[in-house]
Amino acid sequence: MTDELMTIRQMCDAFEVTARTLRFYESKELISPLRDGQRRLYGRRDRARLKLILRGKRFGFSLEEIRQMLDLYDLDDGQETQFRRTCELARERLAVMERQRLELDDAIAELRGQISWGERKLADFDKRKPAAE
Template sequence: MTIPAKDDLCSIRELAERFGVTARTLRFYEQKGLLKPARRGATRLYTAADRARLELILRGRRVGFSLEDIREMLEIEQLDHGSRAHMELALERMRERVSVLERQRDDIDSALSELHAGCRWLEERLADREPPEDIKRRARAFEALAAARLTQWAASPPD
């Protein structure tokens, strides 16, 4: 394996920081065969292709794919050289996953719709609790009148 130009490479620390993961996560993905960094001694060197693979891995994890599912998707390029049965199995698994994700999207859309309706209902209830401006104005006038009379009452000597 030839090592690309230094500008195209990054260290495990740089890659981890760039993607917001730990170095341990990257080593785990390497152990599972999902990433295959070049080596210079004991140093792992990640290429642009490794970065692209990591982005796909993380995206797959976010939407619920298992590492095995992700591995199969990453190996699609090599499926051209595989058997028809292997390709059909991969297609079937992908279609199943698409179906699961579409059901999840429908569930999420439904939950969001219910939450938005709940927010609107609460906003209306809160708005109903706020008195109109004319009532607030009258209440301030009454408070001022009551305060003036109390002040008069407190200031006048007892009979």
């Protein structure tokens, strides 16, 4: 119904996080929901940011790093120097991620090799005692 503003519980269900996590992110200034008195109300902007936060986390970025990246999305718009700095940060981050991609590919290949070696070994086991039933 109110898909514009969501309660904390709705957010938890939608993103599979705990309320504690949302409050924690807020305390770290990663999101800043509106208030209805005391109660938090999360809008589209908060949902977009949370989505990015969760993805960032999956790559092992720290919340602090994520916070800096998020600043890309809403800058003072006029602070050119700050803007350039933020772009710079993003490019560095991109370089890190691309390097990680290479290493990940490498590691995947290696692990694949180990597994197929293991499977040949298992085939040997099966040959040595062919009939179990």
